[in-house]
Ligand SMILES: Nc1ncnc2c1ncn2[C@@H]1O[C@H](COP(=O)(O)OP(=O)(O)OP(=O)(O)O)[C@@H](O)[C@H]1O
């Protein structure tokens with residue numbers, strides 16, 4: 001074929017500059033939020049005490065920095081997982097918590113508490129991830145065998161499925177007197193990010209990074225089986241890899257800080273409005289907004305009833321539910 | 335060369351494709367014609383390996399398509415389906431760029447980018463390349479999908495009713511384009527068409543199908559004739575020649 005691409009230089013340079021500027025703005029916002037998250041808290045460390053009190057630095061480094069890092073990793077990963085499953089299912093209204101993934105991870109966690117009470121955090125994570133894998137795979141197979149007309153059906157089905165698993169989990173936990181320990185895991189709460197559990201978040205980050213590398217394949221799988229096959233991709237293999245990634249990340253997040261609800265639903269949808277669904281383009285922004293929104297909810301949750309903290313699962317749950325309802329009403333409320 | 339041997343496919347016990355032997359003409363534009371439900375789309379899907387045959391096989395240059403590695407097949411054969419709907423929100427340029435996926439595995443080189451802009455230019459979509467597909471008209475979307483197949487730049491390209499929802503100017507442009515792509519680059523293009531005048535004007539060969547069987551394979555000039563078309567469609571059709579060109583009058 002004859003080459004006929006003449007993209008004017010200035011155009012490219014300009015858009016490069018624009019990208020750079022946007023990236024700088026995004027980075028700046030994230031930096032401000034991170035600093036705010038580091039400094040706001042019940043054990044008030046201010047800039048003044050940082051200058052004068054040597055202990056303040058210890059508190060900052062030992063408790064605050066890991067906490068903020070955990071928020072960023074969990075927020076980013078949850079949002080990216082949402083974006084990935086939405087491509088895999090070709091549906092905008094699913095995320096790990098509306099397809100049974102999280103409930104099955106918690107179920108796995110409970111089984112771990114029951115049968116391997118002394119397991120190391122890593123072992124717990126693997127059991128939770130295995131639970132998440134089986135649940136997600138079951139849900140995906142269900143969606144592929146039962147053709148559903150309305151785009152609202154998959155999330156409703158997922159929520160119902162998750163509800164059944166959740167009820168089973170509660171019942172067993174109740175019978176074996178594990179309610180307390182289970183609920184300590186299940187709401188997203190960053191006030192107790194324990195040292196040895198916290199390392200697992202790096203695994204979540206690494207697996208999320210793997211998902212990022214495969215972004216094109218997930219986007220392509222979202223164009224439908226036939227298009228994907230026509231371009232040499234095996235959609236079922238991509239689905240299996242996607243399920244594994246989502247299960248791994250969900251497992252790690254559930255056993256560390258608890259899954260943040262709605263984030264994976266709201267963030268990709270907000271970004272898709274102006275950036276579209278090509279993950280290669282949208283993921284950087286999805287990651288950014290996921291982190292920013294998490295930090296924002298966290299700061300808000302710590303200031304609003306000061307000196308008491310509102311767990312992020314609660315703040316994000318309320319904010320996310322409102323945005324989600326708005327989205328649905330916009331799309332279907334006519 | 336695309337060869338078909340004893341190819342059979344049935345749905346719920348009803349045969350929809352049954353072709354004992356067929357060799358697709360190599361090079362040029364081959365039109366597949368036939369009434370609704372004749373099995374045209376099913377045949378294309380079998381060739382493109384989107385469906386599994388009930389028996390027999392499709393051979394691409396002597397090798398069964400089922401034995402190809404997926405990416406190898408995607409580098410040699412591209413296919414546009416009859417109905418293209420997406421739930422994903424993609425820009426035209428992104429969609430067309432995915433046509434390069436089998437070649438670049440998601441890491442486009444300058445050559446890939448050049449192919450993409452060339453394909454966009456060929457279907458006259460360069461102006462609209464940054465628009466989202468769900469914000470386009472049906473015909474514009476169809477052209478974007480055609481561009482994706484062109485960007486895949488394969489030796490064999492199958493198009494199932496590519497003129498769907500195109501206005502006359504773009505329909506003519508697409509047929510000219512396929513014709514010239516086949517001519518200048520030596521590609522083999524197979525198109526399912528319903529508009530017999532387009533077949534008469536732009537196809538080199540015709541494969542006529544009815545009820546899952548191939549009724550006739552012939553050069554277009556020979557296949558566009560009243561008795562065959564009547565037999566195919568059970569409709570009165572008048573074929574006339576004016577200034578050396580063949581016209582099909584289907585209006586009774
Ligand atoms: N997935 C399927 N399940 C059951 N029957 C099918 C399926 N796909 C196609 N058929 C049947 O197979 C026959 C051939 O279908 P096909 O789509 O190949 O026809 P076609 O020649 O492309 O028709 P059209 O001109 O309407 O596109 C039809 O009778 C159709 O009802």
Ligand SMILES: [Mg+2]
Pocket residue numbers: 374375376416494
């Ligand atoms: Mg058809």
